[in-house]
Amino acid sequence: MNKSQTINVFFCGTGGQGVLTAAEILGQAALLEGYHVKKSEVHGMAQRGGSVESHLRFGKTVYSPLIPQGGADFLVSFHKDESTRLKEILRPGGEDLTGYIDKGAHLEQGAKYLNTYLLGVLSERLPIKENNWLKALEAAFKNKNLKENIAVFQKARKEVRLS
């Protein structure tokens, strides 16, 4: 992936899983890296376990805030049912990270860190430097278990590098 092309990350899951936080952190990290970033959220009845999606696009110049159908480079799903329902968003050759849900569900820190775990997995695939990721994580989790979040993030990165 070179810096001039737009990278499209599609996040999906259900209310309360941290889908929107994850997209926010990637958006922040991409901004710090100097990209043009656009983010768009779709949620209905998220308070009652309804579905949540976030489209995150970054590159030199991004026009549409929504990823065109069949245009996502990455599908980052927090819920297998949602991946099944929405996987058409992925472009041919795009990567589906749904397989990592199970790994993230058994973290010693607890299942609520799934969003940070998946971000760690994603981060190894994106042209964004580690310090920008860390700054973005810090901004999001300032008073909310920052240490644990960074530990989970680094663990995911390490696992990806070793695999």
Place this chain on the structure above:
Amino acid sequence: MVPKNAFQKHIELEKRVLKLKAYSERSTLNKIEINDKKIGFITSGVSYLYAREMYPQASFLKLGMTFPFPSELAREFAKKVKKIFVIEELEPYMEEQLLLAGIKFKAKDPSFRVGELRPEDIPDIVKGKVRKYVPQTSRKAVMCPGCPHRSVFSVLKKLRLTVTGDIGCYTLGALAPMQALHTCLCMGSGVTFFEGFKKVLGRDVVGVIGDSTFVHSGVTGLINLAYNQTKGLIIILDNSTTAMTGNQPHPAVGITIKGEPTKKLILEDLCRVCGADNVDVIGAYDIKALEELVKSRVNADALSVIIVRTPCRLIERTKLKPPVLEETKCKKCYLCLGLDCPALRKDENGLIKINGKFCVGCNLCVNSCPAQALRKNE
């Protein structure tokens, strides 16, 4: 404004619209971008971004000010490009402006007048196709385990009442398998629809509305019920919050949006002064008492309000022990599943299972089981 002034002011307003039209024609908010002259888009807002995404080389008339419509600018643009497409969401406003100005363009298929556009729709509009996208059914939203609304609906369903509903978490009572709420239009309609339904059906109707929705716009409907001498029952589902949108307080909670204590609106007093003959307050979990009360009020010759007051599960988080399930007694009738509690499910072998993590021990399912296979855990 008094009528004499309104007449004069309206003329001035019309003059102002003409001035704005002149401004719209020359404003930098509206701009022409000429690239490939074979294809031109007239568009604005997010639709411009979608069109630009899919046709980066095309020419554009991008409007930042669509009213009054800059028809002369559009005419100038039309002279420069071969074919014109209008990309706008919903009603064909810009298309109509072009028709009025006699500017030729390719109209989009009416199927694109519904719902939001997506970037992938733009090529289909250009090719004159019908819209492919139909919204996929998404995850079903459901009331929380132990939700007080579920108790109330289980009673209304048992009594086979027609239920006029309103907007809030309790609107979910309309979905299968519950299907205990039968109308929903706008805030306050749980009360006003009740009045109409009661007139037509005569009996066995009840209106339900949440506490915050009642304060917002149910109270006017209740005043009308009293004024029009309508008899019957309104139930206020008082979970002491605005749950659906994320637990905001409201005047009947007695806490401001900043979390500070304030004057508390007393719903029972309010209902009485509106003209309700009977006002009862009852908890949601005593199903038998609730059923008796509803039965005594629903077809009575009086205007009654029952306030079912039990806090939302997002406020009241204490849990009791899950019920005990005796598998051998279970008749597999699945009546319990009719409650749509997320803590109850049927496993691969058709056996009922309780998810101990989700269950809050409200014992509603115990009440629903005709075979006593579910028992209160004391």
